Structures are given as structure tokens and as C-alpha cells.
């Protein structure tokens with residue numbers, strides 16, 4: 059009985075979390091708000107349902123609509139979400155159909171929709187009988203599980219790669235680690251993981267990276283709490299190496315939180331940098347401090363606006379500047395499928411204007427002979443080449459730097475007009491754009 063109650067609660071909580079995302083909340087926030095009544099061991103199950111339902115939103119809704127005799131009223135929308143969760147479980151999770159049906163019907167009651175329990179039962183049984191509807195002729199949104207505006211942009215920006223990009227976006231990303239260069243090597247850490255029964259491999263082209271065969275909880279990573287490793291995608295490990303900050307240098311990390319690249323810069327320079335890490339979100343800046351503490355690293359953290367250096371700059375130029383700009387995050391949809399629901403087409407121009415302004419305002423802070431790296435986890439040209447081209451037009455002294463020493467990854471980097479792009483899923487990496495400049 060208690061088991062059945064928990065099974066229903068899991069589905070009801072998953073439906074509430076998906077609803078929250080549909081109403082504009084981030085998936086992380088929606089999952090953090092899942093009721094404490096869900097036992098710890100079952101919270102992973104809620105996440106799997108929520109990720110799956112959001113990742114496949116358009117297709118699942120098309121399946122649900124095809125099974126309904128009349129549309130569900132808007133005020134009862136949580137019932138179509140619950141049905142989508144039911145269909146997703148039968149499609150993709152190894153849960154017996156009868157268990158899915160009874161737990162999902164019970165979840166409708168828990169959600170105070172007892173009047174829809176019969177409908178949920180009938181629709182899910184129908185799905186079990188009929189199987190998948192033919193969606194070949196459905197809209198692009200449904201066939202590719204992406205919003206129309208994003209599909210259009212991907213088709214324009216990547217005429218030869220867009221199908222591969224959307225397919226990769228709908229997959230689950232692998233878990234990557236960055237081994238703390240001050241403590242060990244990837245080879246040593248892979249051996250340590252093996253002793254703990256965790257299968258992993260080194261990525262030869264990324265000198266600190268380890269890729270896990272299957273994701274694990276961070277608390278299961280040996281030495282995590284004493285700074286042996288950090289969780290960081292391989293593509294996010296490229297910027298610190300490219301900047302090549304040497305011990306003693308003065309470095310600005312302009313959009314630093316939660317501090318993944320801040321920490322990597324410090325690890326590569328034996329924690330000997332005069333590093334100023336800026337972020338305009340003080341709450342996120344606390345995460346930078348937590349990361350630095352865990353890794354025993356030191357930087358000066360400043361809550362400030364990167365595009366207003368007069369607020370926080372002491373006038374001394376920087377040898378290295380990293381601008382890991384706020385962006386659409388369209389390169390990391392595998393990890394954050396809610397981006398497909400939360401972002402709007404009109405956001406892109408706003409982001410591009412902000413990115414351009416940050417770049418323009420920070421270039422004068424770079425010392426002669428210094429290096430600046432502009433990075434986004436976007437695959438959209440308006441945030442990448444277009445921003446950088448405008449910057450180069452205004453600053454003809456900026457000399458593009460193309461040499462990435464010790465990182466033989468040019469085979470996965472697509473040269474663009476002003477920089478390089480890794481597309482999501484290439485070698486298992488996230489989608490990132492990099493444009494690097496030296497000041498003569």
C-alpha cells in the first residue's frame with residue numbers, strides 16, 4: 059500500500075515539476091521544489107521522468123493528443139502533462155505497463171483531479187493497445203522535439219549539420235570530469251575510479267579530462283570533497299588551456315559563476331594567479347567560493363557587472379581575460395532540455411547586444427601582449443560570429459589567435475568566420491564557440 063502511494067506521488071510530483079517548467083521556471087528550480095515526502099531513493103526516478111518529458115515534450119504531447127477524443131481544457135493541463143509522463147514511462151522506462159497505468163491513474167487523484175482518473179486509465183490503456191501513432195507527417199517541432207524558431211535558426215546557421223545537432227540535443231550527455239592537475243593525472247584517476255567499480259576513460263586530446271561510461275553521483279567520486287576532480291564537460295575545459303595563464307599573471311574571469319573555468323585556470327597555474335572573478339549574480343558567486351574552497355584555490359570574487367568596469371576595476375590591466383558570456387545555452391540542450399521551452403527567439407538579439415557590450419567594454423582592460431578569449435555555449439551565429447565580427451570591426455588591433463597548444467582538438471572544431479565551434483555531441487562534447495584574440 060505504502061509502495062503504491064509512493065509510486066503515485068512520484069508521478070504527481072513529476073507532473074508538477076514539468077508544469078512549473080511549462081510556466082517558465084527552470085528545470086533545476088522545479089526539481090529542487092519536489093516534495094520532501096518523496097523518499098531520497100526515488101528522487102532520481104522523478105528526475106528521469108521530468109527530463110524525459112521535457113526533452114520529448116512536442117512528441118509526447120502529439121501522442122497524447124492523438125489518443126484523446128476531445129482536447130483537455132486549459133485549466134486541466136496538468137492532466138495532459140501527467141499523460142505525457144505515463145506515455146514516456148511506457149516508451150522509454152523499464153516499468154511494466156500495468157504498474158505505469160495504476161500509478162499514473164492514482165497520481166491524477168493525488169493531483170486532486172479524481173474526475174480525470176477514468177480518462178487517464180482509458181488513454182494509457184489505449185496507448186498500450188495501439189502503440190505509437192505515425193508522426194511522419196507531423197510538424198517539424200513534433201518530429202524533432204524542438205521549437206519552430208530554434209529549428210529555423212539551426213537550419214539557417216548550420217544547413218549541413220542541423221539534423222545532427224537536433225538529434226544530439228535530444229540525447230543524454232555523458233558525464234565528464236576534470237582531474238585537478240595539482241593532485242593527479244587522468245590516467246591515475248581512471249585507475250582510482252576502476253578500484254571503486256566506476257568505468258571511465260581518458261580523452262587523449264583533452265589533458266585533464268576523464269569521461270565516465272555512466273553518470274554517477276558526485277558523492278560517489280573518490281576524493282571529490284578534497285578537490286581531486288570537478289564535474290565539467292570536455293568542451294568547457296578548453297578555455298582555460300587556450301588562455302594559457304602562467305603563474306604570477308593578472309587574470310580577469312568576467313562571467314565566472316559557478317566557477318568551473320575559474321578553478322581550471324588556477325589549477326593550471328598552481329594556484330598562483332592574481333585572479334579577479336566577476337559575476338553579476340551574488341547568489342551564483344557563492345557557488346564559485348564553494349568550488350574554490352573544495353579545491354583549496356584562491357581568487358578575488360567581485361559581484362559586479364562585466365559591462366561596467368568603472369564599478370569594480372582598479373585600473374591595473376590584465377594579462378588574460380576570459381569572457382564566458384551569458385548566452386542562449388543552445389549548445390548544452392542535452393544537459394538542459396528546458397532551454398527548448400524557456401528560451402524565445404527574441405532573447406537572442408538581447409543576449410547578442412549584451413555579449414557585444416561586454417566584449418567591447420573589457421578589451422581596453424587587456425594589457426599589450428595580453429590574450430582575451432570570448433566563449434559561449436551557443437550554436438547560434440548571432441551570438442557567436444556576428445558578435446565577434448562587430449567587435450573586430452571596431453577594434454582592428456585585435457589579432458585572432460588560432461593556436462591551441464597541447465590540445466589536438468582541431469578535428470572536432472569547425473573553423474567559423476572569426477572563431478571555432480564544437481557542435482553538441484561531437485566526441486561526446488557540449489556545443490561551444492571560442493574566439494581568441496591577442497593584443498599586440
Ligand SMILES: C[S@@+](CC[C@H](N)C(=O)[O-])C[C@H]1O[C@@H](n2cnc3c(N)ncnc32)[C@H](O)[C@@H]1O
Pocket residue numbers: 312313314315316317318319320336337338339342362363364365382383384385
Ligand atoms: C556561461 S555562465 C558562466 C559559467 C562559468 N564561467 C563557469 O565556467 O562555471 C555566464 C555567467 O554570466 C553571468 N552574467 C550575466 N550577465 C552578466 C553581467 N552583465 N556581468 C557579469 N556577469 C554576468 C551569469 O550570472 C552567469 O553566471
